[in-house]
Amino acid sequence: MSQPNRIQGNNASAQSRVDASKPITFSFNNKPYTGYSGDTIASALLANDVDVVGRSFKYGRPRGIIAAGAEEPNAILQLGKTEATQIPNIRATQQLIYEGLECHSTNGWPSTERDVMGVVGKLFGRFMPPGFYYKTFMAPSKLWMTYEKMIRKGAGLGRSPKAVDPDTYETINQHADVLVVGGGPAGITAALNAARTGARVILADEQNEFGGNLLSQTDLLDGAPAQDWIDNSIDELATADNVTLLINATVNGYHDHNFLTIHERCTDQSFDLAPEGEIRQRMHRVRAKQVILATGAHERPLVFGNNDIPGCMLASAVSTYINRYNVVPGKKLLLMTSNDNAYNTAFDWHNSGRLVRAIIDTRPAAGKAVVKKATDAGIEIIYSSAIVQAQGNTCISNAMVAPLNETGEKLSGSVKQYDCDTIATSSGWNPAVHLSCHTGGRPTWREDIQGFVPDNFNKNMIATGAGNGLYPLAEILQDAASAGAFAANACGFNATKTSYAKAEVEDVAPSMPIFHIPHFKPTSRAPKQFVDFQLDVTAAGIELAVQEGFESIEHVKRYTALGFGTDQGKLSNINGMAIAAKKLGKTIPETGTTVFRPNYTPVTFGAISGRNVNEFFDIERYSALHTWHVENGAEFEDVGQWKRPWYFPKGEESMHEAVNRECLATRNGVGIIDASTLGKIDIQGPDAREFLNRVYTNAWSKLPVGRCRYGLMCGEDGMVFDDGVTSCISDNHFIMTTTSGGAAHVFNWLEIWHQTEWPELEVYFNSVTDQWATLSISGPKARLLLGELTDIDLNPDTFKFMDLREGVVAGVPARVFRISFTGEQSYEINVQANYALAVWEKLFEHGAKYDITPYGTETMHVLRAEKGFIIVGQDTDGSMTPYDLDMGWAVSPAKEFSFLGKRSLAREDTVKENRKQLVGLKTTDAKTVAPEGSQIVLDPNQKIPMTMVGHVTSSYYSAVLERSIAMAVIKGGLDKMGDKVYMPQADGTTIEAEICSPVFYDPKGERQNVK
Amino acid sequence: MFLIYCPYCEEERAEEEFHASGEAHIVRPTDPESLSDEAWGDYVFFRKNPRGNHHELWQHTTGCRKFFYMTRDTATYEIKEIYKVGEQPNVATAPAVPNKYDQFSSAQAVKK
């Protein structure tokens, strides 16, 4: 297949990095194309004379490739051969082609070629004026839902794969003395000078090879082609033990304390799917003592009418395609520039054997050196002029050129047409300040270079080269060498001299500050002059925003969506600011600054998650009995990080059937639950008792050895945040239990008070949750069962409710607590976790004759609700005091020390009438189980919005009571016993219920004392 | 991500190992019952939010589990000093910046 724009024969670039002996076939929008090894998708498409690569988001206008690097706003592709390997938002300018690569326009809907979207877009654009987002957000939210679908589809946001990503990603922690960001002339020089001191250096570059802008330009270094210097330098760095070189590695985020992330694409440039055993992408987490930003600069396009017609490009990008890729993107070039530097593009084009129609210089004169070169090449220069408008549809057919006045604000003569198919423009360069902003730096404006440079916010960061607004190559090299040495010395190394390559010095005429080319019509009526290509923001849109009263550049950006695309406005921000500033009658620095946030270019979720996927996504905690639960068919529930058995279905049982069976088995025989996940904190020391007095609401001074007590913990705000039973093992030794989900928080709570407030108390805490397994048996047959397996005297007159005994159970040492969360006679058997399975199995062996039944958290919830026992976090929500829970019996106001939260229990707000209080609810229809979370009203006929007085916190069907039961918090509920309340449901029905005591079953508590 | 020196472990470690626990040097009143609702409310609910140096309580949660103090610039995130419980800071906090919305806050209304 022919590549009409590939430069042939003698005109070919001597420094080209593509290998014509290695053709590669790939497809773009389902059509096959051929490029060469070393081509990006962009260079290969341009070689094949593909003009249109996408459609613009709002107006549906055809769009072509503008840039050659990360700043590309239009050529945004969806990559991937299979559903599982889809990656959105790939810039065609940064992705190499490989055999079989498949890619599509992201924003080509419905087609990049046909003009359907062009028509749709014209209508669409009309109802999306500037301020569209703003106005839509202010409009009823329903409208936004409608717009969003259309916007997503048209906006080039790409799509994520629907299949599981088969590739492996990983994270690596790195430490460096000096991290050098960017491997162009500045970065390489800085790295060399830092590395030669012995400092540990990382040099990272986003491209597939080092060299940066040298790959695009024809400069000589030390009198030889720059590539020789690049090769020698990289050889030296590659062989040094103290240097890590990373290519295809974008430093995408600069975080606090010099922590940076580097997104390395290991196989993306060569494969759709990483080869077996290879990592696709790697996220380097780098902590660097010093960071050198050698990030280079992005060229700024000039803004003029129809400047988005495919064929309008950055001057430097045109040079890159010619010199680096041997591709000349058209036949006839018209160059518009406000500086000398861009003249090189005309010379590169001329040397490729194609026609330079003219150089349009906005200035009255140019530097002598470039003028001489142009004259020698026979290229016409038209001074004090500008391209006011490009013409054409899917490619440029000609351009309208007019003379400019001295300030560049007005046209000063008549228009002349020039035929051309490519327009290259340059209004100077924007240093890539992005990373310097990530931790809070605010770039400062430099009038002399008409650009923002990084500020001194971070003392351990140095910006050098074009990234710091330094453009002559000779100066870049010298400055970067000093930066490298300085950074190494800041890390304690001793650089005494610097070395750097010599570049030619040329006389350069000053450039002209001009951003927006005037048109002979007012901006609002001129052909569209695009500023942000990705989001279709025009100069007219920005002027309108200012006219509508937006003065802050941050507001203008939000109003117009300037810089809100996936390119973060790399090309558009400064031009947009300049246009806003001019309209406001202010200077650019008066208008504001430009701020960029991570990430520099889009990062895949794979690279962010690394190995933390599937079972490694979050920690999963298992009890010592987990395998038994799995083998016995448990369904599991997540409780914090714990996997707890939810219920144990038999055969084809539904959850409801299983829970009913488990509940009845426990009420009538014996049930068993693995309660090992309860938090257990071992508390020792002579002041342990006093400490408990301070953190619990109730009194601990008189708890005898061998006894247990239920306690509530409140924050200093008086609100309950945990509960549990604490037992006295000996006078100086207690064991505290906490809720399964709250253990870590409680442990922290004890430590913070001990370490920061009461260090004088001699008390020690140790988490023993994992060391002890807790096997809880419950039911009328529990004592009979345990009696067969223990030497502990279970006589209920001596081993009473809330007693603790130590002894042997099933042959192993155990602590047995006679405490109950079911209301039945219960024993919590605590054994060392590694004995748990043996004891558990012994209990089943002996329990078979009592029909011992394992149950999970759901049955536990029902059984405790039948007894009105609360679950902190379900029946409480951080706004409930012990009194709100009707648990004043657990508060001892008489304690000498004012326990945590006590004073708050007397605050005006906590003692006021009509607080929400915990009560029980019985639905009028005994079979109706009210949904948890149902809102409660007193008058079901009240008009919406109804007065809501509370909500349902727990609601179940109770098998033993053969009816539904619920717990709820209701305003003044404790004084409303017997009252009817109503729960309107989403389906329009209303559930009626009666307020009652939350103790539904065995209100006198006789069952736990059965003999 | 911060790099934090634990004064007990005597090492710089990544922020992931630590947990911020709010403003430092909040002393619990010795006789809470003697305080007015407002004074007690100040202790329980109100915290400084300075732009600049701030004394903070941190815990080396996944390390030695000790609490310690940090003076940190809330604007630059620079850590100015680390000191142990029982010690006093050398760097003063930034003056409280009046919040322009203060006049609308209910707390302010109660105080008046």
Ligand SMILES: [Zn+2]
């Ligand atoms: Zn530590």
